[in-house]
Amino acid sequence: MDWDEFAKWGGHLSGWAAGYHQTLRDRPVRAQTRPGDTARLLDPSPPTDGEPMDAIMADFERIVMPGMTHWQHPRFFAYFPANATPPSMLAEILVTTIAPQCMLWQTSPAATEMEGVMVDWLRQALALPDGYTGVIQDSASSATLSAILTMRERAIGYTGNREGLSGKGRLRVYCSDQVHSSIDRAAWVAGIGQENLVKLPTRGQRHGLDVDALKRAIAQDRVAGHVPTGVVAITGGTGVGASDDLAAVLAVARAEDLYTHLDAAWAGAAMICPEFRDDFWAGVEGYDSIVFNPHKWLGAQFDCSVQFLRDPVPQLNTLKIEPEYLKTTGGAVTNYSEWTIPLGRRFRALKIWFLIRSYGLDGLRQRLRNHVRWAGEICEVLRAVDGFEIVTEPILSLFSFRCPGDDAAQQQLVDAINDDGRIYLTQGAFGGRKVIRFQVGQFETTRQDVMLAGDVIQEVWRSTT
Structure with a gap:
């Protein structure tokens, strides 16, 4: 060609x-x-x-x-959505055309410097304190793995990469039982192991981590001679939107000198709206690592995940490796490949720049507010259907429900809805039962689309009973 x-x-x-x-x-x-x-x-x-x-x-x-x-x-x-807005798609066309490899400042200075500024734009949009910096990762899974590796190395004096983990004791990481499976996988890959990822019960309307259980688990592990290593908190968990009391979890972690990581991959985007911060963001200041995905709810084309860091030095001490051929001469610069696991890096900042300039924060906020409001409306429609049960109330734009019948009936309804083709839902599990998840977040959805879903769910349910 x-x-x-x-x-x-x-x-x-x-x-x-x-x-x-x-x-x-x-x-x-x-x-x-x-x-x-x-x-x-x-x-x-x-x-x-x-x-x-x-x-x-x-x-x-x-x-x-x-x-x-x-x-x-x-x-x-x-x-959750993986939105691709028109301006972010155009930015990706430009990136694909230029095809830069942005591993070092000198390999693409504009990409590196724009990344720093775009991370700070998002820091301001999410009302994170001055001083937070960060890096654009491919996905929340990579950001979480970076954080788990960092908490591991910090707990053992940054000796694991050099000496291995033999003789370091049982490193323990704490979280609720509502965390995403990427936390489990990070524990596997980091050599911590599934058995040392301590999943604790939740409580309250937002299904947050039981802080008293967290305190007890850490105390018991210290008595047993284990090595408490870090805490992973969540805002907007994948299953039902579970959200921890961030301030309470942070207080325990700080008292125990544990590294903290906050997974806000989906719900973090909603924090550009000030009215949601009191309920879901209070206490966020002080977390060592925070991740959210602009490629989910905000509209940046996949892949684009931002990891904020209160202090980048621990992660750099964990991940930085600098052979001679990667050294940069001249003035002091940032090489973001030293902040992440992959060496190769795409120019992801450009689509954030295009996206925010095209819609403005207010334009993005209005879409998210609509989604939250419409999720509440469709929840009430389903609540009124005879025999239907709202299992978990809306958390932002996510809720779960059940139709009449056992777990097999829930899966039968999900499969029938998806075979029908007009809408797409997924199943989940909560409280030992299968549930049907419903989240509103696609960038171009309308209230009419959302309310149509209620008609489809009832129509398909009646046809299967």
Whole structure:
């Protein structure tokens, strides 16, 4: 392909993209294919000769599109959103075109310096104190792993990377039983182990970590000769939106000299709205590490996760490695590859810049406020359906419910709804029972889309009973 042909197809794809988004409501939200359907349509061996783009694009439509679940669909109410706003998509086109590798300041100075400023823009938007800095990671999983590694190294005097973990004792990390599975995986990868991730019960309307249980667990571990290492708190847990009392958890961690990490991957975006901070953000100041994902609710195209750090030195002491070929001469600069696990880095800051400049904080705030309000409305619709039960009340824009019947009936309803195609929901578990999750967060959804979901849920339920 030469550049003239590239320009031709680039224009074609821009038009295709606009048409795709403008007609999403006409498509089923979840892919309706069965396992193996796509693979059977792909040639089993690579072609020897090149093929024209029109043939490739035709096969894209025929083979790929039927097997895609449409995350940008306005009636995507499953998981959490992975929004891709038009300005962030345009920024990604520019990044793809320039194709920089932004591992060091000198390999892309503008990318590095914009990253620092964009992290600070978001710090201000979330009302975090002056002095917090941070880095853009690919996902909250990577940020959490960075934090778990840092709390591990801090607890053992930064000797683990050099000496290994043998003889260091049983390192213990504390959290509630509502944390995301990425916390478990970070404990695995960091060598701490599943058995040393101490999951504690929750209490209260927001299902927050039982602070008294946290105190007891730390005290018991010290008596047993274990090594308390750190605490992971959550704001807006994936299951039902569980949110810890941040100030109370931080007070315990500080009294015990433990490193703290706050997982606010989804709900952190809502903290650009001042009215939500008293309930979900009070006490955030002082956490050593905080992560939230602009690529979820805020509208930055995946992947884009921001990790804020009260003091970057512990993480740098954990992750920084500087062979001769990566050293930067001249003035003092920031090399963000020293703050993260991967060496290679994409230019993720550009889409944040495009996004915030295009909508402004007030434009973004209005969307989030709408989502929270509409989630409350649809919750009341379902509450009024005979036999339905609201299991967990709305936390921001997420709640869970059950239809009449046992756990199998819940899964049957979820599967039937998703096969219907008009909306997309997922199941979850809470209190030992299966629940149906409902979250509002897709960037282009409307109140009409949300309220239609209530009609679909009732219609499909009646058809399955």
